[in-house]
Amino acid sequence: MPDQEPVLGPIDLLVVEVPASGPGPRGLAALLRLAEADHIRVLDLEIVHKAADGTLALAVPDPDAMPELTPFVGCSSGLLGADDLQEAGDFVSAGRSAIVVIYENEWVVAMETALREEGARLVAAGRIPAADIEAALGDGWEKP
Numbered sequence: 001m002p003d004q005e006p007v008l009g010p011i012d013l014l015v016v017e018v019p020a021s022g023p024g025p026r027g028l029a030a031l032l033r034l035a036e037a038d039h040i041r042v043l044d045l046e047i048v049h050k051a052a053d054g055t056l057a058l059a060v061p062d063p064d065a066m067p068e069l070t071p072f073v074g075c076s077s078g079l080l081g082a083d084d085l086q087e088a089g090d091f092v093s094a095g096r097s098a099i100v101v102i103y104e105n106e107w108v109v110a111m112e113t114a115l116r117e118e119g120a121r122l123v124a125a126g127r128i129p130a131a132d133i134e135a136a137l138g139d140g141w142e143k144p
Contacts, residue, residue: 007109007112007113007116008104008109009041009104009105009106009107009108009109009112010104010105010108010125011043011079011102011103011104011105012102012103012105012127013084013088013100013101013102014099014100014101014103015088015091015092015098015099015100016098016099016100016101017091017092017093017096017097017098018096018097018098018099019096020095020096020097022062022065022066022097023066023099025067025068028066028068028069028099029068031068031072031101032068032071032072035071035072035103038106038107039105039106039107040103040104040105040106040107041103041104041106042072042075042101042102042103043075043077043079043080043102043103043104044075044076044077044078044079044080044100044101044102045069045072045073045075045099045100045101045102046058046080046085046099046100047059047060047061047069047097047098047099047100048085048088048089048092048097048098048100049096049097050089050092050093050094050095050096050097050098051094051095052094052095053094054094056085056086056089056092058085059097061073069099077102079102080100080102084100085100088100108122108125
């Protein structure tokens with residue numbers, strides 16, 4: 001079999017606005033569990049703070065306040081640039097901070113590798129916002 005090109009899973013970006021007191025431990029622990037289980041690979045993680053006047057600045061995570069972020073401190077693939085952080089800042093309220101994460105969906109890699117070995121390939125992937133799905137399914141829909 002010829003050498004296969006490296007396989008990357010779909011790449012996603014999240015902007016998570018957190019209260020001034022900082023995030024609670026459960027959400028960040030969930031991110032860490034996903035990474036430890038090899039479901040995702042965090043490629044970039046930055047914290048930005050939006051001042052009352054709208055200016056945006058990078059913030060350094062406090063390991064005592066956010067110990068779940070410690071494994072991700074310094075995660076930088078180079079994908080997340082100043083323009084991206086500025087755009088992410090557009091979603092953040094003044095006086096608040098946000099965690100900006102770019103991650104790879106590693107759970108797709110095994111399937112993609114097997115597909116390539118069989119002569120097939122994943123040709124498209126996308127996201128549908130949960131609010132759109134909920135609106136389309138209506139009020140009577142419940143998660144299975």
